[in-house]
Amino acid sequence: MSGDTGDADERFREWMRDNLARAAAHFGLVVTGEPRLGWLNRSISAPVRKGDARYWLRVVSEDRQWTDADFWTGNLDANALTDLAKPCVLDVVEWEEWRQQRAEVMTRMPGVPCSPTDALRTEIELTDEWWAELRHTTDAVATTPTGRVNTSQDKITERLVQRFGNAVDPTVHEWETVHGDVHWANLLRPRFGLVDWEWWGRGPSGTDAATLLCYSLLTSKIAQRVHAVYADVLDTDAGRVAQLYIVARLLRRADGGEFADLIRPLEQHARTLLGF
Secondary structure, three states, X not given: OHHHHHHHHHHHHHHHHHHHHXXXXXXXXXXXXXXXXXXXXXXXXXXXXXXXXXXXXXXXXEOHHHOOOHHHHHHHHHHHOOOOOOOOEEEEEEEEEOEEEEEEXXXXXXXXXXXXXXXXXXXXXXXXXXXXXXXXHHHHHHOOOOOOEOOOHHHHHHHHHHHHHHHOOOOOOOEEEEOOOOOOOOEEEOOOEEOOOOOOEEEEOOHHHHHHHHOOOOOHHHHHHHHHHOHHHHOOHHHHHHHHHHHHHHHHHXXXXXXXXXXXXXXHHHHHHHOO
């Protein structure tokens, strides 16, 4: 059974590589680097060029029934967020082949990901300017009006009650616009950049700070720096609810087999927040 699953996963990954090649051919681009597969292999991306111009190409695959959700156009919609260190979508094409495929050509950001995985597992050095740009970016996003939705009160209530029962009031009293996926594989260095804007939209105040902190718990110095940068956000009632929601969300993913090494730090963080 496990062998069959592994074979199916490899066939899917190969199909995604074929989708990337098809998209590159459509746009007249040449893939210049090793493709990177995203979460659950549902996306694939790579550096590309056309003549001397360099770009980034991303292809995402999804069941058609879900493509009317906000995430499907998130990267393109994020073009409305200007003057930030983020990619800009230049062209899009979609096609259907078993699933719906969406290919996006984006501007190429300088720098490299801070981590190959969402969670940071090794201490890294980042400049004061980098941290200032991070805070500037999340603050600018927070005050941007949008009709897009990152998450709902119903989902937050469900996650918090499932994980913590009646130990926490799940009601969100403060909302703002959030990137929604500020983790270390989406953050670039040495020059600051923030990529992957699929999920941006309205969410609980403090979501981005809480997300980054939770993904930093394996590196004490970076976790302390994240807290220091966002103390005015995290050390509030709204920030506490946001952190507990992110803990519940990540522990749910851990239940499915992801980042087992984060489970104990996340559980300890939750106990601290709840005063246990």
